[in-house]
Amino acid sequence: MKPSRNIYQTARERAGMTQEAASDRLYISTESLRMYETGRRRPSDEMVTMMAELYRDPALAYRHLKTSAAGQILPEVSERSLEQCTMRLFRLLRNFAREGRVETLLEIAEDGIIDEHERPIYNGIMDELREIVAASLSLSLTGAGQEKTPHQLNR
Numbered sequence: 706m707k708p709s710r711n712i713y714q715t716a717r718e719r720a721g722m723t724q725e726a727a728s729d730r731l732y733i734s735t736e737s738l739r740m741y742e743t744g745r746r747r748p749s750d751e752m753v754t755m756m757a758e759l760y761r762d763p764a765l766a767y768r769h770l771k772t773s774a775a776g777q778i779l780p781e782v783s784e785r786s787l788e789q790c791t792m793r794l795f796r797l798l799r800n801f802a803r804e805g806r807v808e809t810l811l812e813i814a815e816d817g818i819i820d821e822h823e824r825p826i827y828n829g830i831m832d833e834l835r836e837i838v839a840a841s842l843s844l845s846l847t848g849a850g851q852e853k854t855p856h857q858l859n860r
Contacts, residue, residue, distance in 0.1 A: 712768045713756060714742035720760035730759050764846040780839035782846060790844035797837045806830050 710718070717727050717738075728738040731752070740746040748756070753769040756762075764784065770776045785793070801807070810830050813823045 716760045716762045716765040731755055782843045787847050790847045794840040794844050797840050
């Protein structure tokens with residue numbers, strides 16, 4: 706059975722690069738890259754930044770951070786198409802505004818205290834905002850790698 710690919714190997718392969726070509730461009734040995742890709746060594750944040758730039762995959766940096774201990778507080782970001790991310794974010798924002806959540810949050814925050822009656826409402830608003838943040842991150846990470854070709858620009 707073939708071992709599963711980790712995030713670093715998957716990103717490199719999506720970029721269409723061999724380990725040799727990637728390691729040359731990252732200024733590391735092929736063995737070092739192999740160790741990252743087999744999970745025997747965790748790359749530094751700086752190395753992952755270089756990988757993300759080389760592979761044109763900004764989501765790699767997010768996935769890397771998410772696997773760290775501190776990354777557990779980061780929202781789950783699903784990988785979807787640019788269209789799906791855009792529509793989801795727009796729908797969440799529209800519903801948030803339509804439901805008057807901004808006004809409600811302002812009313813709760815006005816006195817600087819969240820009382821026991823306001824707490825469940827506040828918690829619900831915060832859940833909605835976390836979902837909006839996750840949708841925004843998903844769009845940002847998806848859209849960062851999207852570039853129009855000259856043919857698409859002339860439409």
